[in-house]
Amino acid sequence: MLKIAKxxxxxxxxxxxxxxxxDDELKKLSEEMAKAMFEDDGIGLAGPQVSQSKRIILVGDGKGDHYDVYINPEITxxxxxxxxxxxxxxxxxxxxGIVSRSKKIHLKYQDLDGNVxxxxxxxxxAIVIQHETDHLDGVLFTDxxxxxxxxxxxxDSLKK
Incomplete structure (x- = not known):
C-alpha cells in the first residue's frame, strides 16, 4: 500500500x-494511488503525494466508487x-484554507494508453484538477x- 507523503x-x-x-506498471500505480486516496477519504491525489515524481493525478467521485486518471495533465x-x-x-x-480557483478549465492530458x-x-x-496539477509543480494549496x-x-510548527 502506498503511503501519503506529508x-x-x-x-x-x-x-x-x-x-x-x-505500461502495466503505470496502470498498477494508478490502482495503488486510488486505494490510497479512497483509504484516506480523498477526492484527488497526485504522484508526488505518494512519493512518485511522476505527472499523474487521480480525481475521485467523492463516493469512493469511481476515479479518473490524468497523465501529464496540462491546463490550457x-x-x-x-x-x-x-x-x-x-x-x-x-x-x-480558502483558495480562489477558476470555475472552468480546459485540460489536455493523456490516458493510461497514452492517447491525448x-x-x-x-x-x-475543475477545482480538484487545479489543486492536483499544482502538486505536480511543487505548489501546495497553502501557497x-x-x-x-x-x-x-x-x-507554523511544520515550517520551523
Missing part, C-alpha cells in the same frame, strides 16, 4: 517528471470567473490560500 517531505516541493512509458485555459472554496490536502492533515485527450471541465472536478481557516498552528 509536508514538509521535499518531494512535495519538486516538479514531477513527465511520463513517457504507458483558466476562466476569469473564479470561486473561493475551503480546501484541505491529504499531505497537510488538519490544515484548511482534450476536455472542458467545470465545477468541483495560494487567501486565508488559513484551520490548522495555522500546525502549519
Amino acid at each position: 509536508y514538509p517531505d521535499p518531494i512535495l516541493r519538486k516538479t514531477a517528471n513527465k511520463i513517457s512509458d504507458f 485555459f483558466f476562466s476569469k470567473d473564479k470561486h473561493s472554496n475551503e480546501e484541505g490536502c491529504l499531505s497537510l492533515p488538519g490544515i484548511f 485527450i482534450k476536455e472542458k471541465v467545470k465545477g468541483l472536478k 495560494r490560500a487567501e486565508k488559513i481557516t484551520k490548522g495555522q498552528d500546525i502549519l
Whole structure:
C-alpha cells in the first residue's frame, strides 16, 4: 500500500517528471494511488503525494466508487470567473484554507494508453484538477490560500 507523503517531505516541493512509458506498471500505480486516496477519504491525489515524481493525478467521485486518471495533465485555459472554496490536502492533515480557483478549465492530458485527450471541465472536478496539477509543480494549496481557516498552528510548527 502506498503511503501519503506529508509536508514538509521535499518531494512535495519538486516538479514531477513527465511520463513517457504507458505500461502495466503505470496502470498498477494508478490502482495503488486510488486505494490510497479512497483509504484516506480523498477526492484527488497526485504522484508526488505518494512519493512518485511522476505527472499523474487521480480525481475521485467523492463516493469512493469511481476515479479518473490524468497523465501529464496540462491546463490550457483558466476562466476569469473564479470561486473561493475551503480546501484541505491529504499531505497537510488538519490544515484548511480558502483558495480562489477558476470555475472552468480546459485540460489536455493523456490516458493510461497514452492517447491525448482534450476536455472542458467545470465545477468541483475543475477545482480538484487545479489543486492536483499544482502538486505536480511543487505548489501546495497553502501557497495560494487567501486565508488559513484551520490548522495555522500546525502549519507554523511544520515550517520551523
